[in-house]
Amino acid sequence: MTDFPKTAEVVIIGGGVVGASIAYELTKRGVKDIVVLEKSYISSGSTGRCGAGVRQQWGLEMNCRLAKGSVDIFEQLTEELDYDIEFRQGGYLVLAHNSTQVKQFERNIKLQNSVGIPSRFVDKDEAREICPPINTEAFVKATYCPTDGHANPFKTNFAYARAAERGGARVYRYTEAKDILTENGRIVGVETDKGRISTNIVVNASGPWSHEVAKLAGIEIPTFSERHQCLVSEPLEPMFETMVISFQKGIYLQQVPHGSFVMGIGEVEEPNHNIRSTWQWLEFFTGELLDILPVLKDLRIVRQWGGSYNKTPDAAPILGEHEQLAGFYNAVGFSGHGFMIAPMTAVCIAQLIVGEKPTVDISPLSAERFSKGELVVEPSVVG
Amino acid sequence: MTNSQNHKCLDRRACEIYNHRLDFGLGRNMNDEKIIICRCEDITIEEIRAAIADGYTDFEELKRFLRVGMGPCGGRTCLPLIRRELAIFRGLPVDEVALPAKRPPTQVTTFSSVAISSEGEAK
Numbered sequence: 001m002t003d004f005p006k007t008a009e010v011v012i013i014g015g016g017v018v019g020a021s022i023a024y025e026l027t028k029r030g031v032k033d034i035v036v037l038e039k040s041y042i043s044s045g046s047t048g049r050c051g052a053g054v055r056q057q058w059g060l061e062m063n064c065r066l067a068k069g070s071v072d073i074f075e076q077l078t079e080e081l082d083y084d085i086e087f088r089q090g091g092y093l094v095l096a097h098n099s100t101q102v103k104q105f106e107r108n109i110k111l112q113n114s115v116g117i118p119s120r121f122v123d124k125d126e127a128r129e130i131c132p133p134i135n136t137e138a139f140v141k142a143t144y145c146p147t148d149g150h151a152n153p154f155k156t157n158f159a160y161a162r163a164a165e166r167g168g169a170r171v172y173r174y175t176e177a178k179d180i181l182t183e184n185g186r187i188v189g190v191e192t193d194k195g196r197i198s199t200n201i202v203v204n205a206s207g208p209w210s211h212e213v214a215k216l217a218g219i220e221i222p223t224f225s226e227r228h229q230c231l232v233s234e235p236l237e238p239m240f241e242t243m244v245i246s247f248q249k250g251i252y253l254q255q256v257p258h259g260s261f262v263m264g265i266g267e268v269e270e271p272n273h274n275i276r277s278t279w280q281w282l283e284f285f286t287g288e289l290l291d292i293l294p295v296l297k298d299l300r301i302v303r304q305w306g307g308s309y310n311k312t313p314d315a316a317p318i319l320g321e322h323e324q325l326a327g328f329y330n331a332v333g334f335s336g337h338g339f340m341i342a343p344m345t346a347v348c349i350a351q352l353i354v355g356e357k358p359t360v361d362i363s364p365l366s367a368e369r370f371s372k373g374e375l376v377v378e379p380s381v382v383g
Numbered sequence: 384m385t386n387s388q389n390h391k392c393l394d395r396r397a398c399e400i401y402n403h404r405l406d407f408g409l410g411r412n413m414n415d416e417k418i419i420i421c422r423c424e425d426i427t428i429e430e431i432r433a434a435i436a437d438g439y440t441d442f443e444e445l446k447r448f449l450r451v452g453m454g455p456c457g458g459r460t461c462l463p464l465i466r467r468e469l470a471i472f473r474g475l476p477v478d479e480v481a482l483p484a485k486r487p488p489t490q491v492t493t494f495s496s497v498a499i500s501s502e503g504e505a506k
Contacts, residue, residue: 041441154447283501300491
């Protein structure tokens with residue numbers, strides 16, 4: 001490519017929903033000279049493999065604020081980006097299986113309501129109204145938030161990437177960052193397989209590869225990738241609109257607008273980049289699924305796949321400029337929830353870069369919290 | 384609202400060459416809008432060409448954008464036909480265009496048959 005840029009104001013490593021949305025939010029704030037490096041195709045990492053749910057029912061105030069802010073953005077994103085992202089608010093039904101969980105959910109709901117998230121407890125009868133085929137023996141109580149929902153991750157990713165391009169950003173697919181160049185504790189450039197780009201700002205939005213990319217800059221961050229698997233069924237007539245999840249089982253399932261069911265469950269895994277599908281997982285998942293929704297026993301499985309959760313020790317992301325390297329920003333370690341909080345995260349990162357005060361105070365999510373022992377443990381992680 | 388319009392192509396020059404190739408020799412038909420390529424998702428050759436010309440030029444991106452190959456047949460019919468289109472777009476022999484990742488199961492399977500199989504193993 002003859003016109004590969006030699007300089008850029010900002011280089012974003014990663015063309016998934018996080019990188020693309022940050023690029024877009026920067027163009028909105030007047031930064032035009034942006035290069036996005038994607039080492040494969042758009043949505044090739046975690047975005048293109050995610051379960052597509054958008055949830056606001058969190059146990060940490062910051063996550064509640066990022067999620068609520070993101071839903072507010074999702075609600076008008078189709079219009080803003082001029083691209084149908086298929087956002088639908090069918091709600092999330094979160095199952096509690098015992099009194100300890102009910103107590104935790106009481107705290108969660110109080111917190112969620114305090115930041116404007118309309119979640120509430122529902123009893124078994126109401127849960128059955130929301131999701132008629134659910135097995136009410138499988139849980140004791142549930143919480144429900146009607147404004148939670150679902151969006152198409154591929155289309156959201158494409159929509160952000162294209163809107164960023166219209167704003168001046170240049171997105172390079174099949175272009176890999178090979179080295180991050182620093183001098184006297186600040187960023188001076190990025191070496192790619194297509195040439196060197198001089199820049200003072202690099203955003204690490206590389207999802208599963210966040211640890212390796214930070215290392216290119218000589219920075220150690222405690223992120224690691226873990227395989228998570230999910231599957232999609234044949235399409236059926238609409239049965240229910242809500243997402244159903246259980247933190248205890250680690251399961252989530254939802255019928256998407258297309259009619260198919262997208263479902264997944266977490267398994268204990270060693271950290272690595274293996275994302276192949278396994279038969280053992282399918283058997284494990286089937287047992288847990290038929291406990292909650294036995295009615296789906298004759299549903300046909302069409303496709304099974306795997307992807308990475310890029311995790312941190314406290315399951316909360318690492319956001320913001322690195323203390324030891326000026327101009328190096330992380331937006332990584334979303335621990336399985338990057339898609340749903342990407343819109344508000346992107347706003348905050350873009351605000352930090354242009355020197356504005358972030359809408360949500362993300363300073364507790366700095367990379368330094370681990371060495372200082374100031375973890376922000378999120379109790380409500382699924383899948 | 385259609386997503387395949389009013390958007391800058393990610394690689395404009397390549398898309399122009401592709402349109403040129405289709406116009407001269409590699410063939411548009413009168414009824415492209417009626418020729419179904421993906422039978423599971425009802426996607427026509429016209430929609431596939433429009434998506435490629437609009438910048439969805441990677442097999443995996445096309446799949447995610449149009450859902451081609453994501454239906455119950457697992458792409459048995461459509462993937463070879465779309466591969467040919469991408470070969471025209473890239474000016475490559477067909478076998479040099481990589482197919483998207485193959486995903487299990489090879490044939491659609493019910494949950495109950497998975498459950499029966501795992502019970503059998505437990506005994």
